[in-house]
Amino acid sequence: MTRATKAFWVIHQGLIPYGPACELQRQLVQARKARAIPDVLLLCEHPHVITQGRAGHRRNLLATERVLAQMGVSYFDTDRGGDITYHGPGQLVGYPIMRVGAIIDFLRTMERAIVSALAGEGITASGADDRPTGVWVGERKIASLGIHVARRVTTHGFAVNVDNDLTPFEWIVPCGLEGVEITSIARETGRPGGLPCFRRRIAFEFAQACGMRQRIVSRARLEAATGALVGG
Numbered sequence: 307m308t309r310a311t312k313a314f315w316v317i318h319q320g321l322i323p324y325g326p327a328c329e330l331q332r333q334l335v336q337a338r339k340a341r342a343i344p345d346v347l348l349l350c351e352h353p354h355v356i357t358q359g360r361a362g363h364r365r366n367l368l369a370t371e372r373v374l375a376q377m378g379v380s381y382f383d384t385d386r387g388g389d390i391t392y393h394g395p396g397q398l399v400g401y402p403i404m405r406v407g408a409i410i411d412f413l414r415t416m417e418r419a420i421v422s423a424l425a426g427e428g429i430t431a432s433g434a435d436d437r438p439t440g441v442w443v444g445e446r447k448i449a450s451l452g453i454h455v456a457r458r459v460t461t462h463g464f465a466v467n468v469d470n471d472l473t474p475f476e477w478i479v480p481c482g483l484e485g486v487e488i489t490s491i492a493r494e495t496g497r498p499g500g501l502p503c504f505r506r507r508i509a510f511e512f513a514q515a516c517g518m519r520q521r522i523v524s525r526a527r528l529e530a531a532t533g534a535l536v537g538g
Contacts, residue, residue, distance in 0.1 A: 312344075312518045312519070314347060314404070314513065315347070315522075315528070316346075316349065317347070318522070319348055319349065320351065321352070324352050324357065325380075325382070334403040335403055336532075342531055345402070345404040347402050347520075348402075350399050351398065351399060352399060353378075355381070356374065356380070356392050356478060359389055359452050360387060361389055362389040362390045363390075367478055374477070379474065379477075386462035387462075388450065389479075390481065391478070392475055393465055396470030398465070398468050398504060398505055400466075401461065404459065404460050405458050406455065406458060407458075413453070414434075416451055417433030420449050422514070423510075424441070424491070426511075429443060429491065439451050441466070446487045447486055447488055448491070449465060450465050450480075451464045466491070466508065467491065468490060468500055469492040469500060472488050472490060475488045509522075
């Protein structure tokens with residue numbers, strides 16, 4: 307393996323609403339395009355939210371927006387690839403803000419990083435192969451991917467079900483795949499509460515897959531580099 311010499315920043319944002327997370331990504335993209343910061347991996351969780359990608363169909367939202375509002379679930383149309391998905395507490399979401407080459411190669415790189423991180427949890431998983439983009443445990447989907455690329459800089463990214471409630475996936479047709487079964491690390495291993503450990507694991511494996519070395523960066527360091535208050 308080639309020795310990793312290029313550093314990228316890892317930011318542990320914690321729980322952040324989806325709207326502010328999108329604004330944070332927008333600011334990071336501006337800073338990355340201006341070369342004020344290196345490549346970044348933003349790791350976070352979201353309060354209950356359903357998002358629809360560019361390739362999505364509204365028919366894959368099974369619950370009405372009124373019902374979602376009653377349950378405290380937000381809904382967003384987004385500019386990422388892919389169809390509809392759900393995010394919630396206990397699910398790890400990763401947003402790489404990176405300069406990339408071929409998009410499909412970058413998607414496969416993310417899949418490899420997630421597969422390696424899951425192996426560290428004792429879970430045998432695989433990438434898309436001849437199936438839709440994502441990471442699978444047998445026929446069960448455990449992670450979803452969807453990105454947007456503008457001027458070679460990415461936004462959005464991946465979501466791995468760690469210890470989240472899987473019931474909300476019943477409110478949608480996940481990723482537009484009829485009959486797909488959704489699983490999580492907790493369901494596969496029987497071990498709850500593993501998000502902090504898996505968050506560290508995925509940061510390491512992502513760096514390895516990209517041939518870089520990670521550097522954990524505080525919010526204060528990020529604000530100093532971008533010259534503006536970020537996040538929410």
